Amino acid sequence: MKKQxxxxxxxxxxxxxxxxxxxxxxxxxxxxxxxxxxGYAQVGAESDWRTANTESFKSTFVEANGYKLIFDDAQQKQxxxxxxxxxxxxxxxxxxxxxxVVETGWETVLQEAxxxxxxxxxxxxxxxxxxxxxxxxxxxxxxxxxxxxxxTWLNTYLKSVGRDNEDMNIVLLQGTIGSSAQVGRTQGIVxxxxxxxxxKLLARQTGEFTQAKGxxxxxxxxxxxxxxxxxxxxxxxxAFGAIDAIKAVGKVPGKDIIIxxxxxxxxxxxxxxxxxxxxxxxxxxxxxxRVAEIIQTLEKGGTVAKIQYVVEEVFDQANAAARFxxxxx
Ligand code: GYE
Numbered sequence: 001m002k003k004q005x006x007x008x009x010x011x012x013x014x015x016x017x018x019x020x021x022x023x024x025x026x027x028x029x030x031x032x033x034x035x036x037x038x039g040y041a042q043v044g045a046e047s048d049w050r051t052a053n054t055e056s057f058k059s060t061f062v063e064a065n066g067y068k069l070i071f072d073d074a075q076q077k078q079x080x081x082x083x084x085x086x087x088x089x090x091x092x093x094x095x096x097x098x099x100x101v102v103e104t105g106w107e108t109v110l111q112e113a114x115x116x117x118x119x120x121x122x123x124x125x126x127x128x129x130x131x132x133x134x135x136x137x138x139x140x141x142x143x144x145x146x147x148x149x150x151x152t153w154l155n156t157y158l159k160s161v162g163r164d165n166e167d168m169n170i171v172l173l174q175g176t177i178g179s180s181a182q183v184g185r186t187q188g189i190v191x192x193x194x195x196x197x198x199x200k201l202l203a204r205q206t207g208e209f210t211q212a213k214g215x216x217x218x219x220x221x222x223x224x225x226x227x228x229x230x231x232x233x234x235x236x237x238x239a240f241g242a243i244d245a246i247k248a249v250g251k252v253p254g255k256d257i258i259i260x261x262x263x264x265x266x267x268x269x270x271x272x273x274x275x276x277x278x279x280x281x282x283x284x285x286x287x288x289x290r291v292a293e294i295i296q297t298l299e300k301g302g303t304v305a306k307i308q309y310v311v312e313e314v315f316d317q318a319n320a321a322a323r324f325x326x327x328x329x
């Protein structure tokens with residue numbers, strides 16, 4: 001009888017400890033404090049690319065994935081981005097992500113983030129910094145390569161249509177001056193064009209990466225230079241504006257004037273399929289998952305590659321229709 005009692009007592013302790021251990025393995029209920037808080041200082045909403053980039057962050061950094069996202073739209077102004085970063089520091093977020101509108105002028109605010117112990121990740125455009133330790137990693141497109149690729153595309157295209165011995169009058173619609181997307185693309189284009197004596201770059205001017213400004217600048221180019229052969233637009237939206245400006249003077253975009261743009265958003269595919277845009281050099285905006293991967297590695301105490309380029313392709317009227325159905329942005 002005594003033995004039986006002892007057995008029951010042992011059984012009770014074993015069973016209750018199993019329940020306890022089992023209970024401890026259950027995932028803790030999600031409370032606000034368990035979430036990783038990420039502040040994203042976004043450039044603005046100037047283009048289709050930007051909209052896709054914002055959407056990528058908003059759909060990745062959700063509570064179901066363990067995040068709370070604090071999103072700030074700076075309306076293309078650096079001072080607004082600096083304010084947003086200071087707000088993130090005050091709120092003591094876990095990570096700060098910045099898509100810097102321009103390359104320079106970030107040292108002070110990034111030092112403040114560093115002093116507060118908050119890691120900074122750059123997305124999209126780069127910063128020019130004297131101290132590279134002010135950010136952990138950067139994810140984005142290779143803008144210089146994109147610029148190079150655009151001229152290579154033109155060289156190949158002109159050869160394929162037997163126009164490689166013709167002189168070409170060229171204009172360039174630039175992005176936001178001082179943004180690394182503008183700096184890299186302009187450099188790639190200008191250096192590429194300089195290699196061919198048939199290419200004459202008549203003018204370059206910023207269209208601020210917007211459709212409205214792109215149209216306005218193209219209208220003035222068309223007035224000043226009645227014989228334009230090629231337009232480089234440093235993003236799709238400015239090319240869409242240029243297409244409207246070209247149509248308004250009775251010329252046929254894509255035929256009378258060759259148009260090359262950057263980003264390769266879905267509407268650019270529509271325009272290539274319609275014959276109005278000749279080529280789009282891809283710039284991938286889907287950085288949300290890439291930044292989340294960096295954060296997850298850092299959370300586990302791992303190290304990440306400092307410079308992370310996204311993979312990008314070149315599209316034109318020859319492959320646009322076939323590739324359109326699988327495009328994500
Ligand atoms: O090409 C443009 C956007 O920085 C890569 O910014 C980005 C550029 C993109 O406004 O459409």
